[in-house]
Amino acid sequence: MSNWEMCRLGQFIGIKHGFAFKGMHITDIPSRYILVTPGNFHIGGGFKADKPKYYLEIPPPEYILKGDDIIVTMTDLSKESDTLGYSAKVPRDGKIYLHNQRIGLVNFINTEAHPEFIYWLMRTRDYQSYIVGSASGTSIMHTSPNRIKDYKFKCPSITEQKAIAGVLxxxxxxxxxxxxxxxxxxxxxxxxxxxxxIEEAEDDWEEKSLSSVANFINGIACQKFPPENEVDKLPVLKIKELRNGFSTDCDYSSTNIDRKYIVQRGDIIFSWSASLMVKIWDGEDCILNQHLFKVISDEYPKWFIYFWCKQHLAEFISISTSHATTMGHIKREDIDNSKVLVPSAARLRDRSNLMNSLLDKVLINFKQIESLLEQRDMLLPKLMSGELRVDLIGRANETK
Known part of the structure; x- marks a missing residue:
């Protein structure tokens, strides 16, 4: 690392502000143009494609993003500022993404830095801590092109930059x-x-309520059960964690609770308030917070319950948005009123082999993703600091 030079980001990049698209033309209804917002950034960086916003008018052509463009968040509405300044790459998927005003577009002003290396540099915690520490605002945090460009770091040769970026x-x-x-x-x-x-349902199948084929266990107010020590505790699963996974500053709760509130990999979790969603949990053991259901059944296969919940999700979302409250939600009676068609036990057994194999493969993939994420997140700070070095054939070697 002795030959790495201290540099400023501004020696290599500029940051272009986005366009102030008119609010009257922004919608949740799918259209040709997708408006990139801070909500499109994962915690830790990277592009997140769920819950997109769309734009109904023809945009200025200079604010149409290209695939693999590097973008950064300039504004963060979360109290933790956990995405502010992080980078993401615009997907190369044929869709049209628009450069919104709260997003910065990274422009490279010379060839002295490799774009992929800079992309990964802007996903390190050291960089993001600097951005948050220099940000302005209270409830809503802001950064600026100059603050981003003022970040200083040790920069390796262009050859080593490419090797580091290649591994990550x-x-x-x-x-x-x-x-x-x-x-x-x-x-x-x-x-x-x-x-x-649905399409091939038979007339003699029994119609039941969704609430009669599964038990919807509501979570607890976990703040009432603080950890008693550093051993007997688990992270708290809230709506945010259900969507994004756990961060380093997540809340913890005591494990001295009823076991039915413990969530394990493979459990069906249903968010019934604010952001409604149904997911098969793919993370570590945790504790179910209020506003979430754990959905279980002793009588019917997990896949059968899961897909009936998903079948009714659009209807639940419609009910939720119709409530004149600050936070949309559904009620138990909405689940009671949702109907399920139940075939014979033999028919369910016949379908279970294929359905179980598909969902089992999903869970296996999730476990592999978790392992790869751990490897990447372990390597990222070590490679960027020079603690680990990468030779020209891509092997990481411990610095002597």
Whole structure:
């Protein structure tokens, strides 16, 4: 690392502000143009494609982003400022993404830095801590192009930059492939479910309520059960963690509670308030917070319950948004009123082999993704600091 030079980001990049798109033309209804917002950034950086915003008018062409453009968040509405300043890359998926005013576009002003290296540098905690520490605002935090460009770091040669970026990007590519495979597997399972139990439903099947085929266990107010020590505790699963996974500053609760509130990998979790969603939990053991259901059944297969919950999700979201409250939600009676068609036990057994194999593969992939994420997140600060070095054939070697 002795030959690494101290540099400023501003020696290599500029940051272009986005366009103030008119609010009257921004919508949740899918259209040709996707408006990139701070909500499109994962904690820790990287592009997040769920819950997109759309724009209904023709945008200025100079604010249409290109695939693999590097972008940064300039504003963060969360109290933890856990995405402020982090980088992401615009997907190369054929969709049209728009450069919004709260997003910065990274422009490279010379060839002395490798773009992929800078992308990963702007995903380190050291960089993001600097950005948050220099940010302005109270409830809403802001950074600026000058603050970003003032960040100083030790910069290796362009050859080593490419090697470092190659290691990290290779791991990211594997993670992306597994995530794509999971989307395909779940879409296959959902299509089969809809065909078998909706389109090809038989007249003699029994109609039951969703609440009668599964037990919807509501979470607890975990703040009432603070950790008693550093051993007997687990992280608290809230809506945010259900969507994004756990961060380093998540809350913890005592494990001295009823075991039914412990969430394990493979459990069905249903968020019934604010952001409604149904997921099969793929993370570590944790404790179920209020506003979340753990959905279990002693009588019916997990896949059968899961896909019936997903089948009714659009209806639940519609009910939630119709409530004139500050936080939309559904009630128990909405679950009671949702109908399920139940075939014979023999028919369920016949379908279970394929459905279980599809969802089991999803969980296996999630476990592999978790392992790759741990490797990447362990390597990132070590490679960027020079604690680990990468030779020209891509092998990481401990610095002597």
């Amino acid at each position: 990007s290779c791991l990211d590519h594997k993670i992306d492939l597994l995530n794509r495979q999971n989307k395909i597997l779940e879409a296959m399972a959902e299509t089969l479910f809809r065909q078998w139990f």
